[in-house]
Amino acid sequence: xxxxxxxxxxxxxxxxxxxxxxxxxxxxxxxxxxxxxxxxxxxxxxxxxxxxxxxxxxxxxxxxxxxxxxxxxxxxxxxxxxxxxxxxxxxxxxxxxxxxxxxxxxxxxxxxxxxxxxxxxxxxxxxxxxxxxxxxxxxxxxxxxxxxxxxxxxxxxxxxxxxxxxxxxxxxxxxxxxxxxxxxxxxxxxxxxxxxxxxxxxxxxxxxxxxxxxxxxxxxxxxxxxxxxxxxxxxxxxxx
Amino acid sequence: xxxxxxxxxxxxxxxxxxxxxxxxxxxxxxxxxxxxxxxxxxxxxxxxxxxxxxxxxxxxxxxxxxxxxxxxxxxxxxxxxxxxxxxxxxxxxxxxxxxxxxxxxxxxxxxxxxxxxxxxxxxxxxxxxxxxxxxxxxxxxxxxxxxxxxxxxxxxxxxxxxxxxxxxxxxxxxxxxxxxxxxxxxxxxxxxxxxxxxxxxxxxxxxxxxxxxxxxxx
Numbered sequence: 001x002x003x004x005x006x007x008x009x010x011x012x013x014x015x016x017x018x019x020x021x022x023x024x025x026x027x028x029x030x031x032x033x034x035x036x037x038x039x040x041x042x043x044x045x046x047x048x049x050x051x052x053x054x055x056x057x058x059x060x061x062x063x064x065x066x067x068x069x070x071x072x073x074x075x076x077x078x079x080x081x082x083x084x085x086x087x088x089x090x091x092x093x094x095x096x097x098x099x100x101x102x103x104x105x106x107x108x109x110x111x112x113x114x115x116x117x118x119x120x121x122x123x124x125x126x127x128x129x130x131x132x133x134x135x136x137x138x139x140x141x142x143x144x145x146x147x148x149x150x151x152x153x154x155x156x157x158x159x160x161x162x163x164x165x166x167x168x169x170x171x172x173x174x175x176x177x178x179x180x181x182x183x184x185x186x187x188x189x190x191x192x193x194x195x196x197x198x199x200x201x202x203x204x205x206x207x208x209x210x211x212x213x214x215x216x217x218x219x220x221x222x223x224x225x226x227x228x229x230x231x232x233x234x235x236x237x238x239x240x
Numbered sequence: 241x242x243x244x245x246x247x248x249x250x251x252x253x254x255x256x257x258x259x260x261x262x263x264x265x266x267x268x269x270x271x272x273x274x275x276x277x278x279x280x281x282x283x284x285x286x287x288x289x290x291x292x293x294x295x296x297x298x299x300x301x302x303x304x305x306x307x308x309x310x311x312x313x314x315x316x317x318x319x320x321x322x323x324x325x326x327x328x329x330x331x332x333x334x335x336x337x338x339x340x341x342x343x344x345x346x347x348x349x350x351x352x353x354x355x356x357x358x359x360x361x362x363x364x365x366x367x368x369x370x371x372x373x374x375x376x377x378x379x380x381x382x383x384x385x386x387x388x389x390x391x392x393x394x395x396x397x398x399x400x401x402x403x404x405x406x407x408x409x410x411x412x413x414x415x416x417x418x419x420x421x422x423x424x425x426x427x428x429x430x431x432x433x434x435x436x437x438x439x440x441x442x443x444x445x446x447x448x449x450x451x452x453x454x455x456x457x458x
Contacts, residue, residue, distance in 0.1 A: 135405045142401055146392050155455035156388050160402065163384060163448050167406045170437070174409040177430065178416055 007084035009227050016220045023220070027213040034206030042199050054112045056204060060211035062105035065133060068098030068215060072140075073165050076158035086223065088154035089230070091161065092144055093222030097215060099137040106130055125179050129172045136164050150230070241325055241333045248337035252306075262342050263349050266299040270353045281358045288357035289367070289418035295353075296346045296371060297378060297407055301400055303342050304382040307334050308390045308453070317390075321457055327450035335376075335383040335446070343375030359422070366421035370434060374414040377438040380445040381406045387449040391456040409437055 006012045038056035075091035078084055109127065110120040121127065143160055147153035273291050277283060311317040320330050350371050351364060359367065385403035389395035413434040420427035 132405060132408060139402045139405055142398055143388065146389075146395065146398050152391065152455055152458075156452055159448055159451050159455070160388060163406070163444070166444070167381075167409060170409040171405075171412075174412040174433075177433070178412045 012086050023217045030210030038203035051115050056207045058108040060208045061101045064211050065101040076161040080158045089226040090223045094219050095141050097218050102134045125175045128175045132171045244333040252341040262299040266295050269295040285358040288359040290415050293415040300378045304386045307386040312390045328446040331446040331449040335380045339379040347371040363421040367418050370414045370417040374434050377410045377441040380441040384445045384449045387452040
């Protein structure tokens with residue numbers, strides 16, 4: 001019994017169909033607890049008022065935006081090394097979710113930034129690197145949709161994901177270098193958990209767990225869809 | 241590999257519409273900037289480093305699809321793939337040829353264009369050095385983008401969407417080098433990062449490109 005057994009699409013479909021109901025319930029529980037507790041069960045911040053509560057959407061989505069790319073990187077490497085189709089399809093399935101998380105992080109950040117910093121957008125290193133991440137997701141998804149042969153597409157997107165990770169990471173630090181001295185890093189350190197009071201910390205943990213579960217759940221569902229699409233295409237090809 | 245390099249060089253120079261085109265494009269981009277932002281010389285001097293770097297980068301982007309496209313269409317690439325040179329070696333030769341016909345002329349052309357944009361005189365040496373060191377990275381990264389999109393019909397737009405994000409670190413370190421020189425502070429740290437980036441691209445990109453070409457040829 002090893003993990004690689006689930007590289008078999010049939011086994012994967014079986015396992016995921018058994019997992020999805022449990023996962024759905026857990027996701028809803030975590031998200032509802034986290035968000036309701038966060039929005040109604042915590043006091044207003046003495047400086048930020050109630051705008052602080054956007055943290056319960058902002059931080060988890062930003063976290064998942066990056067982790068989704070990491071998951072795509074791992075899945076791409078598995079495809080390149082062991083040629084498991086489920087892995088390639090999972091990477092494909094994760095990209096639209098990742099880009100949505102990036103958009104949510106940017107959007108909630110803008111809404112939070114207006115009352116706090118007086119602007120929706122600043123060329124701050126963190127904001128800029130999220131914009132860059134967004135562009136990398138766009139390129140990755142565009143490449144998937146541009147190639148007809150699915151194995152070639154999986155190969156090329158995996159290579160792009162690998163090289164893209166290197167350069168996305170480089171950009172992340174290059175951006176720090178570029179805007180050094182313009183922005184105090186500390187103005188953003190509200191994001192860091194050690195600066196958040198316990199009353200915000202526990203509901204935030206629930207929200208983060210909820211977003212992680214939501215991501216896993218959506219990836220499973222979308223991968224199942226991709227596998228079924230692949231099967232349907234194979235059937236159609238056989239009948240012609 | 242040397243023969244392939246020379247062949248690509250000759251092809252680029254003798255078949256029209258590739259060699260001078262990037263330079264003309266660079267000139268036009270630089271010429272457009274005063275039209276767009278006004279001819280105020282102090283403002284132009286302030287934005288000159290960024291404009292020159294972005295202009296050179298976009299001009300470089302224009303000729304990327306030529307690296308593999310023509311060879312893929314007439315089957316030369318298949319012959320090269322079965323030749324004794326590894327595909328990564330083919331990529332190195334082709335990237336170098338691209339740099340000699342695009343990056344190097346752009347580096348030289350940037351000096352007079354910098355004068356047009358009223359770039360302060362202390363920055364010329366740094367502009368030249370930063371472009372000289374940075375443009376090989378553009379060619380090697382660009383060859384990777386070209387290798388990925390070689391099988392796609394009319395992949396030009398996709399090529400720029402894939403390659404431009406990869407150009408971000410090069411642009412940042414290159415432009416910061418020149419900006420630091422203009423401001424009178426020390427440009428060496430960013431120049432060192434730029435050199436490191438070029439070395440990294442030269443080392444990893446040919447292998448990535450070879451992987452992409454193999455996936456496209458099979």
